[in-house]
Amino acid sequence: MEIKRLTVGNATLDSNIFLAPIAGYTDYAFRKATYTFGYGLSFTELVSAKGLFFGGNNSAELLKADDYERTSAQLFGADPFYMRTACESDYLKPYKFVDINMGCPVPKVYKNGEGSALLNDIKKAELIIKECVKSGKIITVKIRKGLKAGDDIATDFAKMAENAGASLITIHARVREDYYSGDPDYDCIKRAKQSVKIPVIANGGIFTVEDADKMINETGADGVMLARGAISNPFLVCELLKKDNPTDIKSFIINHFNLMIESLGTNRAVAEFRKFVPYYFKGKDNAKAVKLAVNSASEPIQVLTALNEYFSCENF
Numbered sequence: 001m002e003i004k005r006l007t008v009g010n011a012t013l014d015s016n017i018f019l020a021p022i023a024g025y026t027d028y029a030f031r032k033a034t035y036t037f038g039y040g041l042s043f044t045e046l047v048s049a050k051g052l053f054f055g056g057n058n059s060a061e062l063l064k065a066d067d068y069e070r071t072s073a074q075l076f077g078a079d080p081f082y083m084r085t086a087c088e089s090d091y092l093k094p095y096k097f098v099d100i101n102m103g104c105p106v107p108k109v110y111k112n113g114e115g116s117a118l119l120n121d122i123k124k125a126e127l128i129i130k131e132c133v134k135s136g137k138i139i140t141v142k143i144r145k146g147l148k149a150g151d152d153i154a155t156d157f158a159k160m161a162e163n164a165g166a167s168l169i170t171i172h173a174r175v176r177e178d179y180y181s182g183d184p185d186y187d188c189i190k191r192a193k194q195s196v197k198i199p200v201i202a203n204g205g206i207f208t209v210e211d212a213d214k215m216i217n218e219t220g221a222d223g224v225m226l227a228r229g230a231i232s233n234p235f236l237v238c239e240l241l242k243k244d245n246p247t248d249i250k251s252f253i254i255n256h257f258n259l260m261i262e263s264l265g266t267n268r269a270v271a272e273f274r275k276f277v278p279y280y281f282k283g284k285d286n287a288k289a290v291k292l293a294v295n296s297a298s299e300p301i302q303v304l305t306a307l308n309e310y311f312s313c314e315n316f
């Protein structure tokens with residue numbers, strides 16, 4: 001794919017490769033571990049606008065970042081008032097970019113009319129965008145192709161979002177009922193891209209350089225957003241940028257774990273690092289022992305010992 005700088009609102013991003021918001025994964029530690037890798041923009045995990053209003057510590061923790069020039073806060077909510085108030089709150093003060101989640105499929109979000117439920121209500125979605133734009137932040141929107149098989153709301157939503165003042169739209173080319181499986185529908189992104197002037201970012205099923213090339217060739221999108229592909233191969237972004245990996249995979253993983261300890265404390269870091277094991281060691285020979293050891297570890301030293309033993313056997 002062609003790498004280019006991207007103008008988004010009044011900002012210019014260094015590349016058209018984005019790191020997706022992924023709840024439980026792309027937290028402060030993971031984003032910090034990849035800050036220098038070349039993403040044009042990285043996103044926080046989704047944060048509840050209402051949660052911020054009512055002072056939830058958890059929501060505030062999700063907004064911790066260092067690199068506000070290249071990090072966007074992602075908000076979810078169904079109430080234009082809470083959404084705008086969140087944009088204008090002290091929590092979001094350092095952020096230039098705010099992304100509105102209109103794609104989350106999980107029932108506890110959906111049943112409140114939030115996330116992907118907004119795809120059912122274009123008028124409400126429009127009101128939310130317009131209110132958020134009034135905050136002066138650069139507002140972007142992340143949608144899905146629809147709710148169920150056969151839906152394609154991407155073009156209508158892209159046009160609406162542009163008219164409402166959004167500066168960029170990301171399209172996850174699957175419907176809600178797909179969750180995260182199945183092939184992305186390139187045509188829905190292509191049609192949306194042809195109907196607006198704001199940048200359109202394509203998302204869904206990009207795990208290799210070839211996947212990214214295909215996504216751009218088939219859709220004409222302005223850039224790609226990497227999600228699970230960026231966790232299973234943290235250097236995918238470097239491969240796309242055709243630059244050397246900044247480090248080796250062992251150093252990356254150990255640095256990531258150390259950043260988790262710094263930001264989450266030892267107990268949570270040890271517990272939450274387990275989620276990364278299926279990604280970091282997927283398809284790797286002889287990974288059984290390291291997986292078992294990490295999954296049963298209660299102290300950081302046990303995790304680090306298991307990682308060191310695994311890599312010293314030159315399994316990678």
Ligand SMILES: Cc1cc2nc3c(=O)[nH]c(=O)nc-3n(C[C@H](O)[C@H](O)[C@H](O)COP(=O)(O)O)c2cc1C
Binds near residue numbers: 024044046203207225
């Ligand atoms: C565990 C998990 C958590 C996610 N959390 C978010 C989120 O907080 N906000 C969001 O907009 N999308 C979220 N997504 C969706 C991803 O950003 C992305 O759209 C989706 O994984 C499709 O891309 P992929 O096929 O390349 O993984 C999540 C996906 C997964 C698997």
